[in-house]
Amino acid sequence: MQAVLDYLKRNQARFVAELCDYLRFPSVSAQPQHKKDMRACAGWLVNHCRHIGLDARLCPTAGHPIVVAKTPRLAAPKRSEGGKPHFMIYGHYDVQPPEPLELWKTPPFAPRIVGRSIYARGSMDNKGQNFAHLKAVEAYLQTGTPLPCDLTFVLEGEEEVGSVSLAKFLKTHRAELRCDAVVVSDTDIPSPKHPALTYSLRGIIAFEITVRGPARDLHSGIFGGSVENPAMALARLLAQLRDAGGRVTIPGFYDDVAPLSAYERKQFARLPIKDCDLQKLLGVKKLFGERGFTPTEQRSARPTFEINGLTSGYQGEGSKTIVPAWARAKITCRLVPNQRPAKIRELVCRHIKKICPPTVRLEIEAGHGAEAYLVSPRSREAQAALRALEAAFGCPPVLMREGGSIPIVNDFKKILGADSLLLGLGLPDGNAHSPNEKFNLDCFAKGQAMSAHLWQELSRT
Amino acid sequence: MQAVLDYLKRNQARFVAELCDYLRFPSVSAQPQHKKDMRACAGWLVNHCRHIGLDARLCPTAGHPIVVAKTPRLAAPKRSEGGKPHFMIYGHYDVQPPEPLELWKTPPFAPRIVGRSIYARGSMDNKGQNFAHLKAVEAYLQTGTPLPCDLTFVLEGEEEVGSVSLAKFLKTHRAELRCDAVVVSDTDIPSPKHPALTYSLRGIIAFEITVRGPARDLHSGIFGGSVENPAMALARLLAQLRDAGGRVTIPGFYDDVAPLSAYERKQFARLPIKDCDLQKLLGVKKLFGERGFTPTEQRSARPTFEINGLTSGYQGEGSKTIVPAWARAKITCRLVPNQRPAKIRELVCRHIKKICPPTVRLEIEAGHGAEAYLVSPRSREAQAALRALEAAFGCPPVLMREGGSIPIVNDFKKILGADSLLLGLGLPDGNAHSPNEKFNLDCFAKGQAMSAHLWQELSRT
Numbered sequence: 039m040q041a042v043l044d045y046l047k048r049n050q051a052r053f054v055a056e057l058c059d060y061l062r063f064p065s066v067s068a069q070p071q072h073k074k075d076m077r078a079c080a081g082w083l084v085n086h087c088r089h090i091g092l093d094a095r096l097c098p099t100a101g102h103p104i105v106v107a108k109t110p111r112l113a114a115p116k117r118s119e120g121g122k123p124h125f126m127i128y129g130h131y132d133v134q135p136p137e138p139l140e141l142w143k144t145p146p147f148a149p150r151i152v153g154r155s156i157y158a159r160g161s162m163d164n165k166g167q168n169f170a171h172l173k174a175v176e177a178y179l180q181t182g183t184p185l186p187c188d189l190t191f192v193l194e195g196e197e198e199v200g201s202v203s204l205a206k207f208l209k210t211h212r213a214e215l216r217c218d219a220v221v222v223s224d225t226d227i228p229s230p231k232h233p234a235l236t237y238s239l240r241g242i243i244a245f246e247i248t249v250r251g252p253a254r255d256l257h258s259g260i261f262g263g264s265v266e267n268p269a270m271a272l273a274r275l276l277a278q279l280r281d282a283g284g285r286v287t288i289p290g291f292y293d294d295v296a297p298l299s300a301y302e303r304k305q306f307a308r309l310p311i312k313d314c315d316l317q318k319l320l321g322v323k324k325l326f327g328e329r330g331f332t333p334t335e336q337r338s339a340r341p342t343f344e345i346n347g348l349t350s351g352y353q354g355e356g357s358k359t360i361v362p363a364w365a366r367a368k369i370t371c372r373l374v375p376n377q378r379p380a381k382i383r384e385l386v387c388r389h390i391k392k393i394c395p396p397t398v399r400l401e402i403e404a405g406h407g408a409e410a411y412l413v414s415p416r417s418r419e420a421q422a423a424l425r426a427l428e429a430a431f432g433c434p435p436v437l438m439r440e441g442g443s444i445p446i447v448n449d450f451k452k453i454l455g456a457d458s459l460l461l462g463l464g465l466p467d468g469n470a471h472s473p474n475e476k477f478n479l480d481c482f483a484k485g486q487a488m489s490a491h492l493w494q495e496l497s498r499t
Numbered sequence: 500m501q502a503v504l505d506y507l508k509r510n511q512a513r514f515v516a517e518l519c520d521y522l523r524f525p526s527v528s529a530q531p532q533h534k535k536d537m538r539a540c541a542g543w544l545v546n547h548c549r550h551i552g553l554d555a556r557l558c559p560t561a562g563h564p565i566v567v568a569k570t571p572r573l574a575a576p577k578r579s580e581g582g583k584p585h586f587m588i589y590g591h592y593d594v595q596p597p598e599p600l601e602l603w604k605t606p607p608f609a610p611r612i613v614g615r616s617i618y619a620r621g622s623m624d625n626k627g628q629n630f631a632h633l634k635a636v637e638a639y640l641q642t643g644t645p646l647p648c649d650l651t652f653v654l655e656g657e658e659e660v661g662s663v664s665l666a667k668f669l670k671t672h673r674a675e676l677r678c679d680a681v682v683v684s685d686t687d688i689p690s691p692k693h694p695a696l697t698y699s700l701r702g703i704i705a706f707e708i709t710v711r712g713p714a715r716d717l718h719s720g721i722f723g724g725s726v727e728n729p730a731m732a733l734a735r736l737l738a739q740l741r742d743a744g745g746r747v748t749i750p751g752f753y754d755d756v757a758p759l760s761a762y763e764r765k766q767f768a769r770l771p772i773k774d775c776d777l778q779k780l781l782g783v784k785k786l787f788g789e790r791g792f793t794p795t796e797q798r799s800a801r802p803t804f805e806i807n808g809l810t811s812g813y814q815g816e817g818s819k820t821i822v823p824a825w826a827r828a829k830i831t832c833r834l835v836p837n838q839r840p841a842k843i844r845e846l847v848c849r850h851i852k853k854i855c856p857p858t859v860r861l862e863i864e865a866g867h868g869a870e871a872y873l874v875s876p877r878s879r880e881a882q883a884a885l886r887a888l889e890a891a892f893g894c895p896p897v898l899m900r901e902g903g904s905i906p907i908v909n910d911f912k913k914i915l916g917a918d919s920l921l922l923g924l925g926l927p928d929g930n931a932h933s934p935n936e937k938f939n940l941d942c943f944a945k946g947q948a949m950s951a952h953l954w955q956e957l958s959r960t
Binding site: 068069070134135137138141199226240242244246251252253254256257258259260261262263264265266267269270272273274276277278280282284316320321322323324325326327328333334336337338340341342343344345346347348349350351352353356357358359360361362365367368370372395396397398399405406440441442443466469470471472473474 | 701703705707712713714715716717718719720721722723724725726727728730731733734735737738739741743745777781782783784785786787788789794795797798799801802803804805806807808809810811812813814815816817818819820821822823826828829831833856857858859860866867901902903904
């Protein structure tokens with residue numbers, strides 16, 4: 039084991055250079071013009087996995103390809119079936135769109151190192167994190183240190199667009215992928231001194247509301263006043279869905295929300311983030327959220343209704359005196375354990391249809407959805423993960439809920455029967471999904487050590 | 500007078516041919532590549548005015564030249580100063596850009612006559628209309644019929660780009676241009692059987708509201724719930740500015756609105772447009788507007804609060820799970836007589852600032868503004884215009900308010916002290932500012948007769 043840790047220490051500079059190569063691919067899954075870049079990035083990953091000693095292959099899908107890479111001589115798929123334990127490491131090589139480009143200090147796909155941070159789209163979410171695991175396994179393989187378990191990497195290219203192909207892939211490759219647990223590093227820790235196991239995730243539903251009025255943009259002088267303005271109708275609609283106190287006003291929205299236990303609230307209170315720090319980090323004038331909950335609880339354990347985008351009429355310089363023909367809002371709701379996406383979607387749609395005025399046409403387009411996730415922090419695997427975290431980071435880990443969604447963990451549970459261990463390496467100022475995304479190189483190195491320890495801890499009987 | 504009318508009747512074919520010459524100039528003021536065409540068109544106009552017996556000159560400006568043409572031996576500038584009455588005829592020789600060209604059935608600057616319509620860019624807006632007045636004056640001059648008044652044509656080349664040079668020109672030529680009234684033919688009539696005097700125009704204020712939240716777009720999973728969503732804050736703000744019944748809810752907004760008289764409402768009821776036709780024309784599911792007013796009143800005599808555009812967050816394909824950093828609305832309010840743009844702007848800003856929550860930063864950027872315009876339909880000049888309309892069209896004229904703005908008429912009032920008589924010759928299907936613009940040749944002929952009668956009627960003591 040020491041040989042593994044030494045190898046990791048010795049090769050950090052090369053690992054960083056390799057990570058830069060990985061980050062140079064503009065692997066934006068949402069934008070059709072990057073289809074070739076997606077394929078190139080996946081191809082690079084397969085080659086890299088083979089190069090470090092894994093059996094890797096590119097698996098085409100209806101969307102972007104999936105990279106599967108296994109430790110050699112995978113014997114039997116499950117410990118219960120007489121083989122070594124088998125763990126899956128999940129990650130994604132696709133990234134969020136980099137727009138708005140003008141806010142990046144340097145180009146999003148030209149990695150740049152400043153101090154102990156590497157700046158690039160995808161550095162933290164998720165290339166840097168899945169690459170840390172690859173480097174830990176490389177250390178085992180290249181030093182000839184026996185792994186106490188079988189490992190399978192599954193690195194997909196559609197995480198940012200709903201993981202549609204992966205869910206199908208899990209079903210068709212269920213036998214090959216059955217495992218004792220899935221390890222996912224795609225979350226944050228509060229600080230490098232607070233390594234964390236995340237035991238719950240929020241779910242999500244996404245949809246678009248389009249309000250249509252006149253057949254075309256109208257002259258606001260000639261016709262304005264005798265026709266509903268679709269942008270105003272949309273604003274009035276949206277305003278009726280959340281109150282001034284931050285509470286969603288859709289009837290039934292909170293009915294199934296699992297209440298927070300006193301134990302959980304106590305754990306959250308241990309987290310080192312202060313309200314004033316959060317306010318500063320976000321650059322807001324004042325924090326805001328549902329009354330009766332701390333900001334930590336609001337953003338990890340309470341459901342939300344968020345507008346992600348608004349589009350209507352003229353958006354250029356100056357003014358254009360029109361009544362726009364239509365207006366659109368992109369919406370996501372974050373969900374918490376026990377809220378079912380289908381039910382919440384139905385409640386939201388029903389309410390919006392009910393309050394939409396008869397003077398406009400309403401279209402609601404459903405997007406992706408995912409359930410919230412919850413795993414007991416007292417399970418055998420969770421305890422093993424906590425030990426690995428402490429060994430790598432040298433300080434006691436904390437327990438967290440995460441406000442984001444990793445929808446695929448629900449599929450891991452449903453299809454493969456495996457719980458997921460969420461062992462994130464991101465920091466709160468990492469700008470995931472924002473301009474100037476960055477990944478901390480200490481977290482990168484400690485993440486590799488954590489991964490190296492993890493296979494030992496998880497494989498103990 | 501009969502000689503004038505006979506001359507007009509006898510020369511229609513030549514007039515149409517001359518109008519075609521006028522229309523062949525691609526005098527697009529907004530497009531720099533047409534600067535020479537603008538100059539050529541203005542030069543042609545000056546020559547034409549001289550040819551028919553006017554004293555004409557080309558007046559250079561910082562922008563496109565202004566054509567000024569006067570009836571010979573202009574004595575004293577104002578009736579009150581012992582001279583004949585003096586009237587100004589305002590028009591413009593510049594036209595809207597013809598794009599999109601592919602939607603024109605024949606080229607926009609190759610006039611084509613189909614039935615009783617002449618198709619060309621500028622045919623209705625405004626060359627055909629100002630040419631009708633030129634032909635009426637030609638009839639007086641060429642038949643030796645004494646004009647009971649002095650006339651000055653002011654034909655500008657920047658109407659479609661804001662009349663910037665003309666406002667300055669009025670100030671520097673105030674003494675020369677002082678007059679008893681201005682005649683403007685640049686509006687529509689409901690049909691050739693409903694000749695109209697437009698006695699009021701709406702004013703306007705334009706502004707942009709920007710609501711800023713976090714310093715950058717945030718991950719809606721990681722931070723959503725603990726920070727105000729600027730798009731939601733904007734929607735809630737906008738929703739508080741107009742009620743479900745179409746009434747603007749900004750305190751004081753209606754305070755100065757001149758009420759509609761029973762006489763005016765009776766006049767509007769005579770207009771031939773039906774609600775079902777308007778609904779069909781606009782392509783809306785249902786008409787909508789301030790309760791207690793007809794669609795005609797709503798769109799011409801009542802103020803509005805219109806959202807012209809909305810911008811926030813992600814607007815591309817699919818979804819992006821962010822809390823956007825900011826959200827923006829482009830707004831214009833149409834104003835009606837007695838509402839002052841500066842006061843309304845102040846009321847709107849104050850109210851928005853008052854209701855904006857403390858969790859976001861608010862920015863309001865002021866755009867252009869113009870006062871509404873009203874001339875009494877019972878004034879001596881308006882009554883004279885109504886008589887001229889009836890004599891020329893052979894049926895009783897209607898009174899109209901126009902929902903759009905013609906900012907220059909406020910300058911005529913302020914700088915020259917003259918009211919404007921809006922005696923449009925366009926028809927509602929004339930496609931002004933659109934492909935396949937056309938002008939009705941009966942309106943052209945009747946407009947000439949109306950102009951011929953108008954100078955007699957206006958000059959009666």
